[in-house]
Amino acid sequence: MTRVSFFSPLEGEMAAKQPEGVGGGSALPQYASRSAAPTPPDQPAAGHPPLKGEGKRQRLYLFDTTLRDGQQTPGIDFSVEDKIAIARMLDEFGLDYVEGGYPGANPTDTAFFAEKRTQKAAFVAFGMTKRVGVSASNDPGLAVLLQSASDAICYVAKSWDYHVRVALGCTNEENLDAIQASVEAARAAGKEAMVDCEHFFDGFKANPDYALSCARAAHDAGARWVVLCDTNGGTQPAEVRAIVEKVIASGIPGENLGIHAHDDTGQAVANSLAAVEAGVRQIQGTLNGIGERCGNANLITLIPTLMLKPAYADRFETGISREQLAGLTRLSRNFDELLNRAPDAQAPYVGASAFATKAGIHASALAKEPETYEHVPPETVGNRRRIMVSDQGGKANFIAELRRRGIEVARDDSRLDALIRLVKEREAEGYAYEGADASFELLARRMLGEVPVFFKVESFRCMVERRYDARGSVKTVSEAIVKVTVDGQEIMSVAEGHGPVNALDIALRKDLGQYQAEIADLELVDYKVRILNGGTEAVTRVLIESHDGKGGRWSTVGVSDNIIDASFQALMDSIVFKLMKNREMAGLVAAE
Numbered sequence: 001m002t003r004v005s006f007f008s009p010l011e012g013e014m015a016a017k018q019p020e021g022v023g024g025g026s027a028l029p030q031y032a033s034r035s036a037a038p039t040p041p042d043q044p045a046a047g048h049p050p051l052k053g054e055g056k057r058q059r060l061y062l063f064d065t066t067l068r069d070g071q072q073t074p075g076i077d078f079s080v081e082d083k084i085a086i087a088r089m090l091d092e093f094g095l096d097y098v099e100g101g102y103p104g105a106n107p108t109d110t111a112f113f114a115e116k117r118t119q120k121a122a123f124v125a126f127g128m129t130k131r132v133g134v135s136a137s138n139d140p141g142l143a144v145l146l147q148s149a150s151d152a153i154c155y156v157a158k159s160w161d162y163h164v165r166v167a168l169g170c171t172n173e174e175n176l177d178a179i180q181a182s183v184e185a186a187r188a189a190g191k192e193a194m195v196d197c198e199h200f201f202d203g204f205k206a207n208p209d210y211a212l213s214c215a216r217a218a219h220d221a222g223a224r225w226v227v228l229c230d231t232n233g234g235t236q237p238a239e240v241r242a243i244v245e246k247v248i249a250s251g252i253p254g255e256n257l258g259i260h261a262h263d264d265t266g267q268a269v270a271n272s273l274a275a276v277e278a279g280v281r282q283i284q285g286t287l288n289g290i291g292e293r294c295g296n297a298n299l300i301t302l303i304p305t306l307m308l309k310p311a312y313a314d315r316f317e318t319g320i321s322r323e324q325l326a327g328l329t330r331l332s333r334n335f336d337e338l339l340n341r342a343p344d345a346q347a348p349y350v351g352a353s354a355f356a357t358k359a360g361i362h363a364s365a366l367a368k369e370p371e372t373y374e375h376v377p378p379e380t381v382g383n384r385r386r387i388m389v390s391d392q393g394g395k396a397n398f399i400a401e402l403r404r405r406g407i408e409v410a411r412d413d414s415r416l417d418a419l420i421r422l423v424k425e426r427e428a429e430g431y432a433y434e435g436a437d438a439s440f441e442l443l444a445r446r447m448l449g450e451v452p453v454f455f456k457v458e459s460f461r462c463m464v465e466r467r468y469d470a471r472g473s474v475k476t477v478s479e480a481i482v483k484v485t486v487d488g489q490e491i492m493s494v495a496e497g498h499g500p501v502n503a504l505d506i507a508l509r510k511d512l513g514q515y516q517a518e519i520a521d522l523e524l525v526d527y528k529v530r531i532l533n534g535g536t537e538a539v540t541r542v543l544i545e546s547h548d549g550k551g552g553r554w555s556t557v558g559v560s561d562n563i564i565d566a567s568f569q570a571l572m573d574s575i576v577f578k579l580m581k582n583r584e585m586a587g588l589v590a591a592e
């Protein structure tokens with residue numbers, strides 16, 4: 001089994017060596033502030049985009065639909081709290097538009113739209129155009145959209161005559177009227193209006209005149225953006241380019257056009273870029289490409305491509321600064337954390353393997369001249385260079401990684417070889433030290449004999465009882481008993497909790513004798529379980545994040561075929577790390 005380690009001794013050192021302007025676009029201007037909703041250009045400019053050095057770079061607007069289209073992903077269901085947290089992440093990262101959902105369609109989205117949830121980004125509500133047969137002012141669905149705390153409304157409209165007939169059951173003209181009246185209603189309510197033309201590319205292939213009429217109805221009514229949607233994701237880049245060019249030639253300026261691509265043929269990013277090259281100036285997508293079926297265009301891939309690749313960076317600018325771009329990897333991984341799913345190691349730009357190299361010839365050359373092996377410097381997107389630890393090249397990395405934590409060990413020290421062997425064995429068993437810096441540090445310090453035995457857990461027992469109470473309703477009770485020895489004295493603690501792990505945690509921390517006061521400010525802030533190979537007999541990995549009153553934050557890991565045992569290991573590491581940290585015996589890196 002080959003494993004990529006998280007050791008990256010080169011960072012910092014390499015950052016200073018990066019030549020100016022690698023990847024182009026290094027002179028991106030910063031955007032100090034923007035009004036809530038990006039304002040439409042007074043005069044849509046015609047003609048070709050400027051060539052390099054010719055005039056100002058054109059602005060591309062980034063539209064995130066993680067909270068709306070991303071919500072369609074199988075297995076994903078955001079709570080209001082999730083949505084608030086994600087909207088904040090997107091807003092801070094510098095997206096122009098955050099589409100929050102469909103107010104009126106479900107209680108979560110209605111509650112989410114009770115307040116504006118963004119500071120800088122325009123907050124967008126999604127919904128249908130008005131129903132045929134009622135006026136805009138008498139449509140209750142439209143009223144909910146207009147009354148929501150949004151800056152903008154993105155309507156979804158049919159643009160394929162076949163869908164108008166089959167799905168809406170109205171005439172082509174009635175559909176055009178609905179688009180026009182809905183856009184006008186949004187503008188009258190003081191909101192920016194945009195229209196997602198559903199199945200636009202298929203509609204255009206079937207009946208170009210009608211598809212164009214729908215786009216034009218939206219544009220002529222004053223929609224800021226007419227968004228061309230490849231709703232089923234089957235269109236190819238060359239087709240997207242050709243059709244966008246025809247739409248622009250028909251008189252709708254690219255400055256008012258957007259692209260919404262799905263990934264059913266793995267081309268959502270390519271299709272978005274093709275549309276930009278043909279003239280559109282708004283791109284819709286989601287974090288990590290989540291979305292219905294195969295997902296939407298992945299903004300985490302698109303953003304660095306637009307900002308770092310000269311083909312785009314020389315011609316366009318986004319609302320995201322270079323500093324914000326350096327938070328891209330964190331954004332992507334925080335989002336995966338929130339979804340409780342493993343980040344894709346091979347994700348472009350942000351994956352753990354995106355800048356990984358096997359040690360050997362490449363690794364030593366990479367250390368000298370990274371730009372010969374890397375298409376962009378990993379620091380620009382907040383990622384790290386990684387070199388596998390499986391041989392000699394790895395040993396130097398290991399030493400440097402330990403040094404970062406204030407641990408000195410000689411290259412020929414046999415304990416170092418033993419530590420490397422142990423880390424590799426444990427990674428093969430399922431330990432993930434990348435997400436558990438404190439457990440890695442304890443492992444290294446134990447190997448070097450630096451971790452005192454503060455206390456010893458002699459035994460623990462967890463019990464879960466599920467029974468019917470006197471009223472006949474189901475009751476589940478969890479209880480844990482822990483026996484510890486501190487200073488030669490045996491202490492037994494019993495606790496009840498919400499589930500066996502919680503009971504064990506409370507019992508373990510109930511009485512640690514002389515150390516009790518020291519862990520009073522220790523708090524578990526996150527607890528994550530990942531099943532490594534399916535089924536109830538699978539190996540379980542538990543990751544625990546802890547913090548203390550001094551602002552320290554650290555993560556620990558446990559692996560076992562028993563979830564309680566895996567949790568126990570991670571809990572123990574967390575407590576021991578805290579005691580080490582209190583004595584300034586640990587924590588240079590892990591508790592940063």
Ligand SMILES: [Zn+2]
Nearest residue numbers: 069231260262
């Ligand atoms: Zn979609």
